[in-house]
Amino acid sequence: MKRTFYWFSLLNKRLYKKPVFIVILALIPLLMFSFGIAAQGDSGLIHITLARTDKNDALSQDITTGLLERNGLILFTESSSPEEALDMVKSGKADAAWVFPDDTAGKVEAFSANASKSNYVVDVFQREETIPLRLSREVLSSEVFEHCSRNMYINYIRKNIEGLNSVADSDLYKHYDEFEKDTELFQFSDTENTALSNSKNYLLSPLRGLLSVIVLLCGLAATMFFMQDKKSGTFSLIPEHKLPMVGFICQLIAILNVGIVMLISLFVSGLSVSFLREIAMLILFCISCASFCSILHFFVRDIKFLGALIPLIIILSIAICPVFFDFNSVHLIQQLFPPTHYINAVYDNTALLFSAIYCGASFALFLLFSKLHRFVSRSLK
Numbered sequence: 052m053k054r055t056f057y058w059f060s061l062l063n064k065r066l067y068k069k070p071v072f073i074v075i076l077a078l079i080p081l082l083m084f085s086f087g088i089a090a091q092g093d094s095g096l097i098h099i100t101l102a103r104t105d106k107n108d109a110l111s112q113d114i115t116t117g118l119l120e121r122n123g124l125i126l127f128t129e130s131s132s133p134e135e136a137l138d139m140v141k142s143g144k145a146d147a148a149w150v151f152p153d154d155t156a157g158k159v160e161a162f163s164a165n166a167s168k169s170n171y172v173v174d175v176f177q178r179e180e181t182i183p184l185r186l187s188r189e190v191l192s193s194e195v196f197e198h199c200s201r202n203m204y205i206n207y208i209r210k211n212i213e214g215l216n217s218v219a220d221s222d223l224y225k226h227y228d229e230f231e232k233d234t235e236l237f238q239f240s241d242t243e244n245t246a247l248s249n250s251k252n253y254l255l256s257p258l259r260g261l262l263s264v265i266v267l268l269c270g271l272a273a274t275m276f277f278m279q280d281k282k283s284g285t286f287s288l289i290p291e292h293k294l295p296m297v298g299f300i301c302q303l304i305a306i307l308n309v310g311i312v313m314l315i316s317l318f319v320s321g322l323s324v325s326f327l328r329e330i331a332m333l334i335l336f337c338i339s340c341a342s343f344c345s346i347l348h349f350f351v352r353d354i355k356f357l358g359a360l361i362p363l364i365i366i367l368s369i370a371i372c373p374v375f376f377d378f379n380s381v382h383l384i385q386q387l388f389p390p391t392h393y394i395n396a397v398y399d400n401t402a403l404l405f406s407a408i409y410c411g412a413s414f415a416l417f418l419l420f421s422k423l424h425r426f427v428s429r430s431l432k
Contacts, residue, residue, distance in 0.1 A: 111151035163202030260374030273305035342413035
């Protein structure tokens with residue numbers, strides 16, 4: 052046991068003498084810092100600028116204030132005039148401009164009495180029609196409807212319920228105001244029954260996936276380190292049939308170092324789930340990455356070829372694994388890469404089970420190749 056710990060310490064210490072490993076470790080806090088700076092600034096999937104024709108119009112002020120206070124995929128800003136808003140759309144600085152008229156209250160009242168296209172409330176200007184912009188108008192409708200609903204409520208009763216004609220508007224409004232409007236229609240939660248926060252900036256969502264790819268990069272780099280050490284004779288006293296397991300341990304030690312830094316970063320950034328789940332996911336992911344890299348080593352024996360292959364593997368991992376997007380068309384190919392199972396296991400217990408299966412299967416496959424390697428080595432002798 053003492054000898055094992057001694058070897059573990061030496062292998063771990065040697066890693067910090069390699070500049071490449073230090074660079075990979077530094078990538079994690081650098082990535083966290085960069086995403087943190089981006090998340091603090093104004094950002095959005097689409098940019099919509101708001102403008103009011105009459106600066107003294109109280110209703111348009113209320114609506115624009117409500118929109119500007121929203122946090123999410125849409126970045127709302129306010130222009131000083133409708134002309135400035137249109138110029139921003141023309142120059143590409145904004146995806147759309149929403150211009151509120153002089154008498155917004157009168158427009159709302161006319162729309163409430165007759166909800167037709169001719170009685171529109173807001174002028175919308177945009178260069179092209181896209182799905183995000185189409186969805187953004189649902190946000191506009193919800194914000195405007197809040198100010199239309201009282202009038203629409205009265206108009207509907209007066210037109211359709213004759214039995215309430217004798218009831219004064221003030222009495223009808225009492226029933227409207229007593230209705231509980233703060234109740235959420237939907238409540239979103241993860242598999243641990245933890246409510247999902249809408250305030251967290253969407254730019255942080257791919258961070259876990261990118262960090263997992265960095266851990267995989269560390270495993271691939273550790274494979275190259277092992278190949279270099281083996282070539283230089285560092286492991287010359289170790290029997291040939293034990294070298295695959297030594298390589299696996301070297302990769303696992305390097306991956307664990309980076310994995311622990313990743314785990315700390317996730318907790319610091321507030322992107323973590325429960326502590327036990329994070330630990331279980333990290334252990335499964337580290338063993339999976341070490342097994343993946345060790346299996347790759349059986350097929351790629353040339354260090355130069357592996358060095359050329361690493362950028363391709365990293366690009367494929369980012370593109371195919373659900374780091375930014377989850378493409379169903381490449382679902383089967385996704386399953387070959389360790390980051391896929393790590394990312395999916397965050398909130399899905401079934402995916403966590405598949406992560407454990409992938410870990411066990413990849414390690415078993417590594418052991419199988421190790422035995423084949425031992426058999427081939429003995430046959431050649």
